[in-house]
Amino acid sequence: MQHFMDPKSVALIGISRKSGPGSFNLMENMSDFGYSGEIYPVNPNAGEILGKKAYPSVTIVKKKIDLAVITSPRNTTLNILQDCVAANIKAAIVVNQGFNDADRRGQQMQQQMVEMAAREGIRILGPNTLGVINSFAGFTTSFMPVTKQRVGVGLICQSGIHFVGPTKFSGMIGKGVDLGNSCDIGFYDALKYFAEDPDIQIIAIHMEGLNQGQDFLPLAARVVKEKPIVVHKSGRSETGAKAAMSHTGSLAGNYKLLQAALKQTGITFLEEGGQMPYAVKTLQNLPPMKGNRVAVITYSGGAGIMISDGLEKHGLRLASLSSEIIDQMAALSPSWMPLSNPLDIWPAVMMHGARKAYSVALKAVLRDPQVDGIICVAIAPLPEFSFLNVSEALNDVVETSPAEKPVIGWTYGPNTMEVQMQFESKNRIMIFPTLELATQALSWLRDRYVIITRDDRGFI
C-alpha cells in the first residue's frame, strides 16, 4: 500500500489538458493538495500539461515510477496497464467507471484486470475510485477537491462520496482509501496498512460488501484491541443490496450474518451511516466506560427525561448518586428542591450562577465511585448571555481530573456551533446534536471497555 499512499513519483495517464474550475484536472488537484514528488503526465495528444512535458506513453518515461493513476476511457485501460507492467510499475489506480458497475463488456474487462494483477504482480486499486488521500504526506489522487486534515483517522470506503464530504460521513479524515470496485486491493490490504501506520489511531469503514473477508476478519479482531474500528455497512435492505451490486458490483451478502461476524471481532458496528462522525470522535477522544452507570447534570428537567429514555434503550442506567454528592448540591439549592439523578441544577444556577453550580456538580460526579460516565446538558447562549456558557468552567474541571470517565455534552440554544467548538477545544468533552446520539456515544464507550478488557483467545 505504501506505493499507493505515499509515492515518490507518479505517472498520470490520460490526464486532461483542460484545467481550472469544472475540468476536474487530477494533476492540478494533486498539486493544490501539496504533492511535491515527481509527476509524469502521459497523454498522446498533448505536448505539455500545466507547464510539464507530457509523454505519449508511460513506457518511454524511463524513470522510476511508484504509482500510475489511469483516467483514460475504459477501452484503453487494459493496454495501459500492460504498459505499466512493461515500465515496471508496481501499483496502479484505475479511476474510471464502466466495469463491474456497468455492462457485460465492462465485467469482462474487470475480470481481465484481476487476471493481470495475479499474473504480473502489479497491484490495482479500483476501478471506479477516487483513489487515496494522505494528508500527512500531502498526497491525493482525487480529481474532486478534498480537504487536508492531519488527524489520526483512516477511512476505507467504496464510494468517492466519502472523500468529497467526509465531515458528513466520518468527521475529519487524515488518510483515505476508496476501494471502488475492488478488483484487487481490498479491505484486508487497506486495514493492514492503517493497522501498521503510526499516524492512524482509529479506522472508519463504509462497507457496501465485504471482500477479502477471510483475511480481514481475524486481522480486525487483532487490530481492534489497539485501534478502534468503526464499520457502517450499507446495502442492508434487499433493494439496497441490489443497488450495491449495480454500483460497485459488490455482493452485499447476508446482512445479518455479516453483521454478526463483524461484531464478533470487536468492531463498533453502526446501524445508521449518519452516526459515523459521532462514533469516530467519541472513540478517538474519550476513555472507555467501565460500567453502565451514568450521571446526568441538567439545567432542564425536560432534558433529563429525554436522556432517561435514551439510556434505557442503550442498556445504560441512571447512577444512584452517593449521598455525599446529593448533599453538596443540596447546599446550593433551595430546601424544597428534590435532588437525584438527573441532577437538575437550575435552582442552584439561579442562586449561585451557572459556572459555580455546574463546576461543583461536575466535580462531584467525577469523584463519585457510583458513576461511570457523565452527560452534561447545557445552554449554548449568544455572546451577550455568556454568563450561561459553562464550556470553559467545565473544561477547567475535566483538565484537573483524571481522564477515567467519559464526559459528554448536549447543548441547546441559539449558538450551538460556536459553543460546541468551545466545549470540544481540549478534546476532553464531546458534544452531540441529539440526546439519542449522546446516549448512543456512551454505549459505544461501554462496549469499547468490554472489548479491550475481554480475555478471548482471538478470532479465527
Added chain:
Amino acid sequence: MQHFMDPKSVALIGISRKSGPGSFNLMENMSDFGYSGEIYPVNPNAGEILGKKAYPSVTIVKKKIDLAVITSPRNTTLNILQDCVAANIKAAIVVNQGFNDADRRGQQMQQQMVEMAAREGIRILGPNTLGVINSFAGFTTSFMPVTKQRVGVGLICQSGIHFVGPTKFSGMIGKGVDLGNSCDIGFYDALKYFAEDPDIQIIAIHMEGLNQGQDFLPLAARVVKEKPIVVHKSGRSETGAKAAMSHTGSLAGNYKLLQAALKQTGITFLEEGGQMPYAVKTLQNLPPMKGNRVAVITYSGGAGIMISDGLEKHGLRLASLSSEIIDQMAALSPSWMPLSNPLDIWPAVMMHGARKAYSVALKAVLRDPQVDGIICVAIAPLPEFSFLNVSEALNDVVETSPAEKPVIGWTYGPNTMEVQMQFESKNRIMIFPTLELATQALSWLRDRYVIITRDDRGFI
C-alpha cells in the same frame, strides 16, 4: 387563552429590581421582545422598576388587567392568586418551581391552586413554566431570552428548554405555550387555541404526560385534517417516566397505549425528539405524497445504496422509472452506463455539466406518472466550485412544475449550511442532514396523504 397569548395589560408580580445580563428580569425581556401593552410592576419593596412605578399589591392597581405573571417565591403564590381574583384578573401564569415538581408541601400548594381555579374561575398556566411566546403580537412572558419568528408554527410543551433552544427541538416557532406542571391550563386548551388561530398552520407538541386527554384526542382528530399536529412523547422508558414524574409531576402513563391513541387521531408521532424540527419543516412546506414510489437522483452510487436501505425501512420503495425517462437520461450518458433508479447521473454531469444533467433528470421524474416523490442527492461545494451547486437550477425546475410531488434533498460536501439555505430559499425543496431523515420525511408525507384522504367517522 387569548388573555395569555395577547393581553392588552399585564401585571408582573414579584418582579425583580435587578436588570441587565444575569438578572433574568422578565419585564426587561418582555420589553426587548416588543411588548407595547400596559405593564404594571408589583413589588412591595420597590418604588420604581426600570422607570415604571411599582405597586405594593396588585389589588391597588385599579386598572383592567388581562394577565398576571407571578414570579415570587412559592410560599407567597396562593395569597397573590387570591389578590388576582380580588382584582378581577381572569388569567395568571405561575412561573416558579417548587410545587408538584418538588416536595409534599409543594404538592399541597398546587392542589390548592387547582381548587382555586375551579372555584374562582381564574385560569392558571403553570406553575413551573416560562409561560408563552407570541411572535405575532410581540409578547412573551419568558424570563429567558427567546427569539421572535413570525412563522406559522405553534408549540405546546412542558419544559422551558423548548423556548430557549427551539431550533434544536422544533425548528422556528411563531407561538408557544409552556404548560409546566399543568395545574389548570392543559393540552386541550392550548390545542384549541392554535386550532382556531389563523396565524398557525402546524402544531408541534413535546409531551411528557398527556392531560385533558378525553377532550384533547377527539379535538386532535378533527384539527389534524386541516393542520398537521406533530407529537414527541418523552418519558417512554421506565426511568424516563420516573423522571417525568419528578419534573412536572406528570403521570407519563403507558407509552404504548398513549402512542396508539395519539396515532389513531392522525397525529404524526415521532419516535425520537430530535426529529421534530425536520417533521415540522417537512409538513409545513411540502405536499403530501400520494403513493410510496420514490425516485432517487444522485451524483453518487454509494448514496443511492444508503437511500435504498432507508426507503425499505420506512415502507417506501424505489419507483420503476418509465422507459421514456430512462431514454432521456441515456441520451446524456455514456452508452455503457446502466440506468435505473437510483438514477446515477455522474457520468452525465461529467459530459454535460451538473446543472443541465440534474435539471433534465428532475424535470423527467417530476413528470413520470410512476413516481410519487423525489430525493435529490447533491454536492454542497465551496463557492469556487459553484458549477457543482445545482440549488438554483433545481429550484427553477420545481417552480415551473405543479407542486404535487415532494422534492427533498440531501447534500454532502464542505459547504452544507449555505447550500442548504439556497436549496430551501423557495420553500419548495427541503434538505435533510442524513439519509435516514430524508427517507423518514417522505414517510411522514405519505402518512399525511393517508390521513387527509381517509374517510373516517371521526374519533371518539
